[in-house]
Amino acid sequence: MINRKRLLILMVPLFASILYACANTASVPRIHPEAVKTMPNCTECHTNSWGALNHKAPDFLLKHKIYAGSRYACATCHQESFCSDCHAHREEIKPSSKYSTSPDRYLPHRGDYLSQHKIDGRVNPASCVACHGRQNNERCKSCHR
Amino acid sequence: MKTDPSRTSWPEFQGTVRTTAVVAMVCTALFAAAPVMAETVISGQSDTVMRMGRTNYDGSRNLFPATEYLRLSLVNTDKDGNAISLHIGSWGRVDFGDKSFRDRNVDGDLQYGYLSYQGAKNNFVINAGRQFVTEGVAAQRLDGAYVRSDFAAGFAAAAYVGSPVVTEPNIKADNLVFGGRVTQSNEKYYTLGVSALKSYADSARYREEEGLDIWVRPIKQIDLTGRSSYNSITGGWMEHAYALSYTPLDSLKLNVDMSNINYHDFFYKVTTSALVFNPLTNGIDPNEKVLTFGGSAAYSINSEFTLVGDYKHYKYDVAKSANYFGGKLTYTKPDAYMAGASVHRMDGSIDRLQYSEFRLFASKKMGKLDLTLDVIDLYYDNSRNMYSQHNAITVLTASSYEINESLKIGANVEYSKNPFFNNEVKGLLKLTYLFETKFGAAGGDKK
Numbered sequence: 001m002i003n004r005k006r007l008l009i010l011m012v013p014l015f016a017s018i019l020y021a022c023a024n025t026a027s028v029p030r031i032h033p034e035a036v037k038t039m040p041n042c043t044e045c046h047t048n049s050w051g052a053l054n055h056k057a058p059d060f061l062l063k064h065k066i067y068a069g070s071r072y073a074c075a076t077c078h079q080e081s082f083c084s085d086c087h088a089h090r091e092e093i094k095p096s097s098k099y100s101t102s103p104d105r106y107l108p109h110r111g112d113y114l115s116q117h118k119i120d121g122r123v124n125p126a127s128c129v130a131c132h133g134r135q136n137n138e139r140c141k142s143c144h145r
Numbered sequence: 146m147k148t149d150p151s152r153t154s155w156p157e158f159q160g161t162v163r164t165t166a167v168v169a170m171v172c173t174a175l176f177a178a179a180p181v182m183a184e185t186v187i188s189g190q191s192d193t194v195m196r197m198g199r200t201n202y203d204g205s206r207n208l209f210p211a212t213e214y215l216r217l218s219l220v221n222t223d224k225d226g227n228a229i230s231l232h233i234g235s236w237g238r239v240d241f242g243d244k245s246f247r248d249r250n251v252d253g254d255l256q257y258g259y260l261s262y263q264g265a266k267n268n269f270v271i272n273a274g275r276q277f278v279t280e281g282v283a284a285q286r287l288d289g290a291y292v293r294s295d296f297a298a299g300f301a302a303a304a305y306v307g308s309p310v311v312t313e314p315n316i317k318a319d320n321l322v323f324g325g326r327v328t329q330s331n332e333k334y335y336t337l338g339v340s341a342l343k344s345y346a347d348s349a350r351y352r353e354e355e356g357l358d359i360w361v362r363p364i365k366q367i368d369l370t371g372r373s374s375y376n377s378i379t380g381g382w383m384e385h386a387y388a389l390s391y392t393p394l395d396s397l398k399l400n401v402d403m404s405n406i407n408y409h410d411f412f413y414k415v416t417t418s419a420l421v422f423n424p425l426t427n428g429i430d431p432n433e434k435v436l437t438f439g440g441s442a443a444y445s446i447n448s449e450f451t452l453v454g455d456y457k458h459y460k461y462d463v464a465k466s467a468n469y470f471g472g473k474l475t476y477t478k479p480d481a482y483m484a485g486a487s488v489h490r491m492d493g494s495i496d497r498l499q500y501s502e503f504r505l506f507a508s509k510k511m512g513k514l515d516l517t518l519d520v521i522d523l524y525y526d527n528s529r530n531m532y533s534q535h536n537a538i539t540v541l542t543a544s545s546y547e548i549n550e551s552l553k554i555g556a557n558v559e560y561s562k563n564p565f566f567n568n569e570v571k572g573l574l575k576l577t578y579l580f581e582t583k584f585g586a587a588g589g590d591k592k
Binding site: 016018019020021022023024025026027028030038043047048049051052054057058059062063065066067068069070071072079080081083084087088089090092093097098100101102103104110111112114115116118119121122123124125126128129130132133134135136137138139140141143144145 | 190192194196210212214216218220222226228232234236238245246247252254255256257263264265266267268269270276277279280281284286293294295296297298300302309310311312314315318326328330332333334335336338358359360362365368370371372384388390398400402404406408411412414415416417418419420422427428429435437441443453455459464467469475477479483485491493497498500504506507508515517519521523530531537538539541543544545555557559561563564565573575
């Protein structure tokens with residue numbers, strides 16, 4: 001049993017080292033070669049997986065948590081601040097107020113969210129967790145003591 | 146860095162500034178030592194936001210907070226395409242009226258601040274500092290280190306370790322987090338991932354999560370994404386969430402999705418009491434389970450009009466079920482005009498989950514001027530849970546003017562009549578300044 005464990009401890013780094021040594025992919029460009037000014041439909045140019053990143057699709061928001069596993073691809077167009085606009089540590093201005101001239105963008109908490117949060121919090125509280133589960137939740141304490 | 150509003154104070158804010166200053170000095174030294182045959186780009190964005198309004202909350206009355214958001218990037222790229230970069234994003238606020246939040250006239254935060262090395266090969270990235278990590282089960286802001294690289298045979302791996310950046314308004318959080326994700330992918334067809342996260346509060350186990358994630362695209366028309374995550378401490382599945390889209394025609398996209406969430410496992414170790422459930426205080430059973438399934442169809446009538454219909458069903462183990470459905474019509478003429486109208490209905494088995502939602506928006510671009518109107522109205526069938534009010538209406542008018550390529554000014558006024566406020570008026574002024582400077586040596590690889 002011990003020998004098998006020692007073998008595993010030796011083999012895993014060895015296997016990883018071989019895979020690393022043999023790797024030779026070119027990195028995704030740091031800056032998107034074509035300037036993208038509006039919400040893109042990536043299918044227009046990309047025939048591989050990146051084609052799925054159609055930002056205009058109604059389910060893009062739902063799927064972006066999976067796409068975000070390839071952050072180096074997102075980073076070709078988006079600054080880090082794009083994520084922190086919603087996934088913030090301590091934020092005092094809701095995204096829909098900061099970007100009020102973009103009514104087409106999906107931005108959380110539009111309108112009177114003080115009333116609406118009582119409903120959303122009951123219907124699907126899991127949707128609150130990504131942004132307010134462990135950060136940016138100090139305002140909750142105003143009422144939820 | 147953790148934040149407990151009852152304990153934190155001005156010295157902590159100073160500490161953040163000190164940390165930023167130290168990071169900046171280290172980075173200046175590194176950039177100074179960067180290869181001669183290189184290009185350096187310094188870019189940034191400053192957003193100065195002045196808000197105006199009145200509120201009855203927390204004893205505040207007249208609010209005039211001015212907030213400055215500053216985002217800065219320094220990127221040094223060598224002739225082979227490797228890049229060293231520094232990214233900082235922070236905000237600071239000064240109240241010119243009553244205290245707007247956290248019982249402070251002056252406040253601020255470092256949202257992110259990290260030094261990064263990106264290799265020209267293998268999508269190699271190594272980051273050090275405050276950053277947001279998204280790797281499988283982790284959607285975690287941390288002060289620490291992150292590394293990822295592609296390997297041979299379609300494999301890739303990422304690992305991270307650090308101190309979680311959390312806020313603790315009610316419940317103590319962890320102080321060490323680490324984890325990683327291994328993926329195997331084919332650029333054209335799929336990515337399969339296995340991930341794990343573990344954290345400790347002092348020396349006690351705090352969070353232990355493992356997950357499987359998939360992104361499959363067998364043919365151009367089909368895209369399937371999903372994730373299942375498991376909580377090793379509670380011994381239960383936190384979440385299964387999968388979404389499938391099918392695009393039979395360029396003008397038609399069909400989507401279906403489902404998710405299953407176990408509250409006991411999913412909400413384990415959140416730091417706000419608002420997400421700790423108790424049937425007596427917030428009416429939610431801590432052992433609740435919800436299964437949601439739904440779908441949407443988006444049809445582009447022509448290059449300008451798009452019609453979307455959507456439906457979602459919520460089925461609970463304890464609470465009664467609900468349906469949410471509706472439609473949206475949008476009109477878009479790039480760089481000129483956009484408008485949309487949507488109607489949705491929440492039809493639940495309890496009073497609170499019976500309401501209709503209407504939205505109308507329009508935005509017009511006239512040269513350098515942008516004008517926007519956004520009207521949102523919620524009509525609650527039963528006013529008992531809404532302070533005897535049936536309606537919550539918000540009307541937002543916004544405008545922005547591009548003075549030049551670097552400078553833009555904007556303003557908005559928001560009027561709301563809702564269950565909490567009879568007539569609420571809020572204003573916001575925003576000045577955006579963009580800047581970029583390039584320093585390139587002869588022979589540098591300019592982009």
